[in-house]
Amino acid sequence: MFTKDIDHSRKDDVVLENEKADDGNLVYSDAETEPDLHLRTYVAVASMFLLNYVQIIALTGTPVVLSSIAAAVNGTKTETWIPNSLSLVQAVFCPVIASASDVFQARKVILVVTCLTSFVGSAIAPGSHSLARIVSAQTLIGFGFAAVPLAYSVPSEILPRKWRAMTQALLNVAASLAAVSAPLIIGGLTSAYPQNGWRYFYWIQAGIWGLTAIGIFFGYTPPSRHTRLDHMSLLQKIGQLDLIGAFLLAAGLSLILFAVTSGGELYPWRSARIVATLVVGLVVFAGFFVYEWRGTATGILHHDLFKGGKNRGRTFVLCVFLIMMEGCLLFSYIIFYPVLTVDLYETDSFLLASRIVPFWIACGICTSIYGYTAVRLSSIRPGLAIGFLIFTAGIVGLATLEPNDSTSAIVFVALAGIGFAAPLILIITGVQLSTPHSLIATATAVTTSARAIAATTFTAIFSAALGDRLRVYIPQYVGDAVGRAGLPSTSIPAFIAAFTENDQNALRIVKGVTPSIIQAATMALKQADADGLRVVYIIAASFGAVACLACFFLGDLSMEMDYRVDAPVEELQAKRHERSKA
Structure with missing residues (x-):
């Protein structure tokens, strides 16, 4: 029911509940009183929970067995294009999708269509025997991943603003569950079926995308909403997209x-x-x-996002910067920790996956703590600074690993996961509280696009830095080791070529090769890999330190953390016990 005929002489005692905003849309505007939510709202949140789950399944599964996939499609030298194609689609299409959801007020339609597109991509991937096909499939899957802004925005706009940090924390629990299950699933399948395990994983992923599309279609049922562009034709509305x-x-x-x-x-x-x-x-x-x-003033980087001073425009800019730093740190782990693990500690796909999950388990456990603390303190600053500090400390730990530090690697991964539990949820909260609701999807899209840009850019930088080091370290370390082990100097070049290519037939004909020489070469190769991978985490940790300092320049968002609901999916009323207190 809508509030009418308000007695302005007693306005301080009136509980404002459902109202029509100036644009005719349903809102809950009582900032002081908690609304009474019902099943319709919780079902909508659950559908977004499932969407977050499958998006992270798509993101975190493939890198675990990336070398196996690349070998199967003859794309070893350009394997980073397989995960990067997904992130690139997100970076480019996030703002367009978010803008379209605002222009056409079609959040539900866009979510369903992008999920179905990812379903198609997941069904194409299993038949890949070329890099072009797997990259094309990943590109289609990327459209579902590009809907991340809506996955973050919808729960925030249908629940009270005060709860946004906790809402994002619960979504991060879904992401953590996916990040735990995806490596175990694809790792277990690849361990059991070395040639085709990853192909079965894509079929599982296709099923989850299909289920998500059905869940959103039936579970997310928002009322019709209006914008200032309602009078325009379809072509005119398309013209509003950047x-x-x-x-x-x-x-x-x-x-x-x-x-x-x-x-x-x-x-x-x-x-x-x-x-x-x-x-x-x-x-x-x-x-x-x-x-x-x-x-343009209303494009991807809408100018209104940068207005409002310290607590709005500046905070938004800092949040975008911080999400890029988070992307740098995260993808140093997601892409290169599996490489480190295979090179130094474990080659079995399932055991490899089991060494990855402590990061996500720690994240899933701690993320709600950060969210709850932000709600209680009405501030995101302390949690962000602490989270980035712990995350960076874990990355520094990874930069110190040696071939015999197997247990330490797991400890540092868990430490990094404890830190990672904070940045994403609190940065998204800061973005959504520092920008107008009319731009919540656009602002979230800019943020997630910035993260994707950082992810693709830093992944490429890390790969280039790692490749440059390994091209020097491997022949140097292996050559020195086998020389000390007694291999004739005339045999060293041929040995290095055969050993690094794992060519057993060529190794047998190299003069002077013995089991002890091969063992010395194996240990030297591991040391070269360890020293080469170190550069990835040194670069990432440097940016993590900058992020820690930047947190302290964020504005005060406490005035925005109240019980208003910007876009409820149902008519809301104040809770009865809260009303009686008033």
């Missing part, structure tokens, strides 16, 4: 990513192909920012 900005962003990122991924691997860094691609990519990427600054 397609130019999306094109510039896609073109620039794709060119930059190709250059930094291929440089040193497929082509020399100084080759005209790499230099030209990188320069053009940087120019186009810079053109995106110029266009967003001077060419």
Whole structure:
């Protein structure tokens, strides 16, 4: 029921419940009184919980057995394109999807369609025998992952603003469950079926995407909402989407990513192909920012997001910066910790997965603590600073690992997981509280796109830095070790070539090879891998330290953390016991 005929002489005692906002949309505007939520709201939240689960299944499963997938599709040298294709789609299409959900007021339709697109991609992936097909499949799956802004925004706008940190924490529990189950599933399948295990994983993923689409279709039933663009035709509304900005962003990122991924691997860094691609990519990427600054005020980087002073515009900018730092730290773990584990400690796919899950278990346990603390303190600053500090400490620990530090690796991973439990949920909370509700999806999209840009960029940087080191360390370390073990100097070049390619037939004909020499080479290779991978975590930890300091410049959001509900899916009333107190 809607509040009418308010006695303004007693306005302090009136409990405002459901009202029509100026645009005619349903809102709950009583900032002081907790609303009474019903099954319809909780079912909608549950559908978003499932969406978060499958999105993280898609993100975290593939990297665990990336080398196996790359070998199966003959794409070992460019294997980072397999996970990066998903993140690139997110970076480019997040803002477009979020903007379309606002322009057309079609959150539900967009969510269902993107889930079905991911379902198709997951069904295409199992038949992949070429890099092009698996990357194409991952690209389609990326459209479901690109709906992340809506997965974060919908629960926040249908529940009280005061609970946003806790709401995001519960969504992160879903993500943690997915991040625990995905490595175990794909690792177990690949261990049992070395050639086709990862293909079965994609079929499982397809089933979950299909179930999610059905769950959202029946579970998320928002009332019709209106915007200032309702009077426009379909073509006019499409014209409101920032397609130019999306094109510039896609073109620039794709060119930059190709250059930094291929440089040193497929082509020399100084080759005209790499230099030209990188320069053009940087120019186009810079053109995106110029266009967003001077060419449009309502594009991907909507100018209203940057207004409002310390507690709004500046806080939003800092949150975007912090999510990029979080992406840097997270993807140093997601992409390269499995590589480290295989190279140094464990090659069995299932046991490899079991060494990954402590990070996500720690995250799942601690994320609700950070969310609850933010609600109680009405502040995201303390939790963010502590979380980034612990996360960075865990990454520093990974940078110190040696081939015999198997147990320490698990401890540092768990420590990093405790820290990771804070940044994502509190940054998203800060973004959504520091921007107008009319831009909540757009603001969340900019944030998740920034994270995806950081993820793809830093993954490429990490890969390039690691590749450069290993090309020097492996022949140097192995050559020195086998020389000390007694291999004739004339045999060392042939031995290194055969050993690094794991060519057993070639090894047998190398003069002077003995079991002790092979053992010495194996230990030297592990040390080279350890010293090479160290650079990834040194780079990541440096940015983590910067993030710790940046947290203290965030604004005060306590005034925004109240019981208002911006877009309820049902008519809400104040809880009776709260009403009686008033």
